[in-house]
Amino acid sequence: MDPVIVAGAGTTGLALSLCLARHDVPVILLDDGSSWHERQPERTVVLRPRTAELLARLGYTAVHTDAARWTAWRTLNRRQEVQYVEFDADAEPSPLHLPQDRLRQGLREALAGQELIKVAPGSRLYAFEQDEYGLSVHTRSAAGGSGPPDTWWRGSYLVGCDGPRSTLRKLLEVRFPGRTAVQRYAVAALRVDLPEPGTALLHRDPPGGRGSQVLARPLPRGVWRVDWSLPPGGQPLTADALVALIRSTLAGWCEGTVPAYDLLGSAEYPVHQRLARRWRSGRAFLAGDAAHLLGALGTQGLEEGLRDAENLAWKLAIAWHQGASDTLLDSYQAERRYAVGARLRAADQALPLLRSSGAWHTVRRSLLSGPMSRHTELLADGHLGRGLLGAPPVYDRSPLALTTPRGASRAALGSGVVAGPGSEAADVPVVALDGTRGRLRERLGRDLLAVLVAPGTGVWDSRHWLTAGLMPQLTAAVAALPTRTELLVAENYPGATAHTVLLIRPDGHVVGAMNGCRPTDLYAYADVARGGPPRQRPADEGAAGLGVDGPPDAGAPEVDESAGATAQLRS
Structure with a gap:
């Protein structure tokens, strides 16, 4: 098989490679150099613990x-605190x-x-042809790159991680509908001492800023990222106006005194909301900003x-x-x-409500009672x-979650504390067959995982239970699955009863669960996870090619343009 070709060496392209x-798959990473920027301290990212x-x-x-x-996290309206969340490493880990x-x-x-990763520096995607x-x-x-001027690469699949102006998306003629500048912000990175170090703050209608909101989030080494909402369609913020905004904001938080600060970087940026119509076309895929743009309301x-x-x-x-x-596929x-579309819809529905000062003041007067408190939570979700804007995705509508083998049901998950197929698996302590102990999430990213819930195994050495109870039959059943699967044992799992067997995907989402070892059902679940039997490969698919000057190898199979696709960037 030829390598997978990844176009774009930004965060998504690097992570995908x-x-x-x-997974032991060779990769050609096309790096056109566009992802390298001068240091920009004001450009930051918030990650959930699972993503970290x-x-x-x-x-x-x-x-x-x-x-x-x-x-902690605080939400203020003027000088009144309307929400406070304290983070706990176990109950609610901090972003x-x-x-x-x-x-x-x-x-x-x-x-x-x-x-396994070959980086092609200075190489920009120009055209591609795909066949069976x-x-x-x-x-x-x-431009300005050191890559060869004209190169052909042979690959098995192509993934465009090449940003909002994706060349691959244009070559595929995929529409990218949505809205431009749904929100507009000024942002600054400041080194400053604020009254509550470590506490992120969302301030609605701050003193001197009626109708606006300010967001301050701590970074390492005493640095803060501060965002100010700006009126849509307004004039660009001047340097003097930004300094005035910084000073008035800091004075409002520090009892009228402007503390000493260093401005490390600043920018003005709009938030766009767009979603590509298609993310797959044959052997070509889109990912990251090439497939979606979002960022309103903290997404x-x-x-x-x-x-x-x-x-x-x-x-x-x-x-x-x-x-x-x-x-x-x-x-x-x-x-x-x-999943991304659901976030965009939630933001679209929430933005008009949260932009309404009348709705906000109704929330304040109601003292956050009843359903109106939800308006406040939307600002932070x-x-x-949390919620539709931030909670981990659940793939319960996936074609890999819609089929439940006969006789296998969600009842194995007990009281329903854990959701069914497509939900994110809980991170519980597990033991591998070689006696290695760790967390379930540490085992993700390679094979399917079969997890047996067996109370008592946590206090016994693995050699005592490897040949007892369900283990011999389950070990044989896992070895016979159509996709490589690792067998783990857990002392307990939220909502699951003893002798429950869960099948979990490499990305940490549940495939299904059953009571006891049922080899037929376990095989059926594994078959669901891989989308059913693979289509038959062409007999001669596959001599790996890493790149040659000139056109594709004349010995390669002739391209059938009626069945495949030919794309070239049009000048």
Whole structure:
């Protein structure tokens, strides 16, 4: 099989390449240099703990030390506190907040020593052709780049992680509808001492800023990112106006005194909301900003790009190693496009309400009682990872979750504390068959996981239970599954009874659960997870090609343009 070609070496492209390498899939990463910027301290990202764990598994082990964890979140209206959330490592872990350039550099450093990833610097996607055997991708040297001027690459799949102006999306003639500048902000990175270090603050109608809102979020080493909402369609903010805004905001938070501060960086930016019509076309896929733009009300577009990478990587890995059905490959669009679309719809519905000062003051007068308190929560949900704007996605409408094998039901999940297929798996302590102990999420990112809930195993050495109870039969059943699966044992699992067996996808979402060991049902669930049997591969699919000057190899199969696709950037 030929390598997977990833166009774009931004955060999503880097993460996808590392995910694929973790699945033992070779990658050609086309890096046109556009993702490298001068240091911009005001550009930051908020990550949920689950996403930070993904980055650590990919080799960016410093993510937890490079980021700030908030101690609390406050929402104020004028001088009145209307919401307070205190973070707890167990009950509600804090989001992580770090500079984007540090995240990008951490992923770049994780590429070092990755023999399966070939980086093509200075290479810009120009055209591609796909057929039933793979793709031929044509690159040209990026402006000022060091890449070869004219190169053809042969790949099995192509993923466009090439940003909002995606070349691949244009080549595929995929529409990118949505709205421009739904919100407009000024942002600054300040090194300053504020009264509540570690507490993120959303301030509605601050003193001297009636009708606006200010968001302050701590970063490491005494730095804060501060965002001010700006009137839509207004004039660009001048440097003097920005300084006046900073001073008035700091004075309002520091009892009328402006503390000493350093302005490390600033920018003015609009938030766009767009969603590509299609995310897959044959062997070509879109991910990250090439597929969606969001960011209103605290939704995190960069984090959604990382979720795209994790979701797509294991499916391409099955396709690369074993062959895949269209059901499996189509499930990437079905799951991720629906999840991102739900966030965009939630933001669209909430924005008119939250822009209304009348609705906000009604909330304040009602003392946050009844359903009106929801208006306040909407302001924070995207930042805190809650609700429709921020909670982890559930893929319960996926084609990989709609089929339940006969006799297997959600009843195995007991009281329903854990949702059914498509939900995110709980991170419980687990033991591998070799006696290794750890957390379930540490085992994600490679194989399917079969987890047996067996109370009592936590206090016994594995050699005592490997040959007892269900283990011999379950071990044999897991070994016979159509997709490589690792067997783990858990002392308990929320909502599950003893002898429950759960099947979990490499991206941490539940496939299904059953009581006891039923080899037929377990096989059926594994077959659902891979989208059914793979379509038959062409007999001669696959000599890997890493790049040659000139057109595709004359010995390659002839392109059938009626069945495949030919695309070229039109001047």
